[in-house]
């Protein structure tokens with residue numbers, strides 16, 4: 001299963017142009033959902049107004065080289081390692097899910113656009129990346145959803161309580177899990193059986209929910225968070241600090257209260 005391109009097998013029944021069109025429609029849904037979200041929340045407008053305002057209190061002008069270096073460091077460290085989540089399980093779970101998803105999506109696009117035909121042979125690396133990415137996403141996403149999400153971890157809500165905020169993580173887990181099960185069943189070559197087709201339908205529907213639900217879910221955070229991290233680090237480098245007061249030139253003394261319990265009340 002790990003070395004079989006499931007889309008190439010599928011192309012025996014469904015022409016690859018349909019698979020490719022599906023991917024293009026999904027990308028279109030991301031763009032539409034994100035633009036609608038931006039218009040509705042006005043967050044990008046606020047973001048740029050705030051950045052413009054903060055620029056006025058900059059204490060120094062950054063050269064192009066310096067800007068590029070700040071942005072590169074932000075991409076590699078803050079974004080690439082989700083440093084915002086600090087040390088611990090929350091960050092490990094996010095990294096598993098984030099890199100798993102990236103691997104899963106990149107491998108899907110490569111296999112669908114370059115190797116989804118009965119005549120081409122897919123290098124084994126791509127199906128391996130696809131399956132490993134899906135497993136990482138299921139593990140990271142499930143770890144987060146069952147144990148780490150704030151309403152369960154900090155607010156003592158039962159794990160089975162589902163709210164709209166769970167749409168993104170649950171759809172993400174569903175796409176990877178159904179994709180894996182479909183690929184496994186299809187690789188068994190169970191002639192005349194319907195199992196793999198059922199999971200193919202689940203896989204398609206969960207993708208429609210994931211990409212069609214961008215406007216209602218947390219999907220777009222993967223674009224907003226990097227933008228905010230770059231702006232924050234540029235504001236620190238040029239001294240504007242997003243109009244926040246400078247750090248106190250004094251030791252951090254907050255009393256015992258802050259040390260009594262690990263922070264988990266958000």
Ligand code: HEM
Nearest residue numbers: 078079082084090097098101102165166169218222225226
């Ligand atoms: C492919 C890219 C990404 C994927 C698949 C992904 C996935 C997720 C998921 C499933 C959640 C849980 C959502 C929930 O609260 O239900 C989440 C939360 C979060 N993500 Fe991402 N993410 C991605 C990119 C990023 C990036 C680039 C950043 C920051 C630079 C980021 C920062 C965060 C933060 C701070 C949270 C909140 C975590 C918490 O509540 O513990 N994510 N992400």
